[in-house]
Amino acid sequence: MTTTILKPETDAQLVDAVRWALSADEPLELLGQGTRRGLGRPVRTAHALDLSGLSGVLAYEPEELVLTARAGTPMAEITALLGERAQHLAFEPPDGGTLGGLIACGLAGPRRIAAGSARDHTLGIAGVSGRGERYKGGGKVVKNVTGYDLPKLMAGSFGTLTAFTELTVKVLPAPEDTATLLLFGLDDAAAVGVLDQALRSPYDVSGAAHLPDGLAARSVVPTVARAGGAVTLVRLEGFGPSVAARVAALRADLRADAVLDAAESRAVWRELRDAACLGGVTAPPSPTPLSPAPDAEGWAGGNANKLWKLSVPPASGPSVVSAIRHALGPAGAAVEAFYDWGGGLVWLLAPPESATAIRRAVGTQGHATLIRASQEVRATVEVFQPLPDPLMALTRRVKSSFDPMGILNPGRLYPGV
Template sequence: MSDSWKPTDDAQVLEAVAWASAEEVPLEIVGQGSKRSFGRPLQCERDLDLSGLSGITLYEPGELVLSAKAGTALSEIRAALEDARQELAFEPPDLAPFFGRPAGAGTLGGTIAANLSGPRRINAGAARDHFLGFQAVSGRGERFKSGGRVMKNVTGYDLPKLLAGSFGTLAVMTDVTVKVLPAPEKQRTVLLFGLDDAAAVAALSAALGSPHEVSGAAHLPAAVAAGSSVDFVAGAGTAVTAIRLEGHGPSVEARCAALREALAAGGPAAAAQEELHSQRSRTLWREIAELAPFVVRPELAVWRISVAPSEGPKVAATLADLPEMLHYFDWGGGLLWLGTAAGGTAEEVRVRGAVATVGGHATLLRAPARVRLAVPVFQPLDAARAALSRRVKEGFDPRRILNPGRMVPEL
């Protein structure tokens, strides 16, 4: 079992990383541990526990900016934002239950490090698009910072974009600054029933291409919808296609009516329709964002597959014979969540082969440790990108002490 350090300020983080760099001791960077099994398993001599770096350090609602220590729980940040009727527009999901941890265990630093975004990414952007700046310690044992409190405060390299999605392999973030936005006053979700995958994605594409400002577009096949909060509306055995609209009350009502009329005008989307309002709508989108269909199926390996929306149904059909296959779509069909029995190498070859035929990438989000050691967890890089990644790692962490091997074995 590895020893654990729990610094309570930036100076202690700097001291710990500088010592580890000098002694070439690998460190596993941990917030509250909610995503510890996301990525390749690590075997580090010591843990660097950042949960002691907690608390909001700056919040200016009028300036739409918030700074917090990297170990600050997302639940604390959400509570502060709700009091001011604001939010993190990229809708970060709480994946702790999905990974078998208590709800609410995620941190701001971990969310940014994994670049986690929810259904609203289709119109609000990803986590990295709301990441303004940070303070951090590199694997060289050097303190540095980048960015600031406004979106255009970037000179030289845009390091926030680089660290978002780096999974702690480049630097230990100690303080994070993000953009916040006003929370929508109202939301409604239009539901279409009974569409197959291809017809559903076509309906979602039509809605996203309309002038009605869609902020969520997902499709739940019958097997997934049956266990969701819309089951009471749809009825057992019925697929559900969900389209969300948000904003001021009168605007949402008018846009929702216009969208329903347009969808009912013809084609497969002229299926039965219904609406979810307020809390029921929020519950559905929270289930979609936080992978509720797979939370109740912890035995399944889960893949996150990103392809062009029109290709999503083809990939799902190609993989339909995988053992215990369960799937649904988000981001208008461009994000395919796929669960299957954890089969290891043969399954990975099938998934990556299906994705390669249409173009895209696949990440093994959840699987037993033995599987995550045996197969690539993240999309394999071509030679040019792999060489670039090695040079970046060399610049930030030449002795490979920060989460070594979390993304690929050699880094």
């Protein structure tokens, strides 16, 4: 629907753009590289606000473990810069896109169980609210909050509250070595039990996942693909001697069948992060910000099934998947799922008509988010977990505080939000 684009290259120009939208009562779709445009409900506006012109690293202090960059800075540039000093963003974000888009969507990978989420690593933000006002929140040290913690509020807000101009994030040393223990042939419930045992151990596990029979065979890592059945994965990271000692001890405790080296480990955990065995999470960027948001059916190999991300109590993951399959009857045979975060995160590929069954199975014990589907589906299905009335009222009040006219990414999260 977008027909025109505004591309500010300075903070002042961004303020002018937002104030113009306010005066003209013209909502704006916020964009970076368009990589994550397919996440959330589709935004239907006549104008786009392209923030990719606000780019560049402003400050990087490796000794202080802090980096500040403009919101439109490509993640590839940031990753390369951190790599030169053997540092990284510890929450294991997906590749591609911009720093602003990453924090706005609150994305994190398998290491979230050990390192926390994107929100936990966001120290400071600066931007322009939907009121056309510039402001800053947080700072450049970890303990900087004396009032409202605005950076954590903005992380995961999907651009509905503020157009970011710059962000400060915490960085950490990248692990010197990585190894992954593999256990073969466990059913889902038994695998989640093993993952729980590993996470409760003293060995600092940084990844705990399970690929059921059929999904493991799709891995690009030969040891996983040729296992001949289900594969349960436990990752250990750190200094070389420490990793070797912990692997030996935990392998004996778990009776693991194999160990992946560093290169194989990194490859398989990238696959898990991106849900590659289910068609992938993040669409390619739009050729231009004016191009339609990527069509899920196009970039997922023509698969009409929808990709969901379920957050549930770890021990409940297998029973939730079983309940969804049962509720769908014969169509339940098409459901595929694997487990991350020790079983607390379920990546689920399900038929288009499964939304009601998924919401019912998750119930009040967790939440379900539709990650990959066409614009038409995302416009009609509740993409994010429906909120209880008190929480929805609070969400609307927060939106009204920062964007009373609803001009920033209207409806991206919920209708009117």
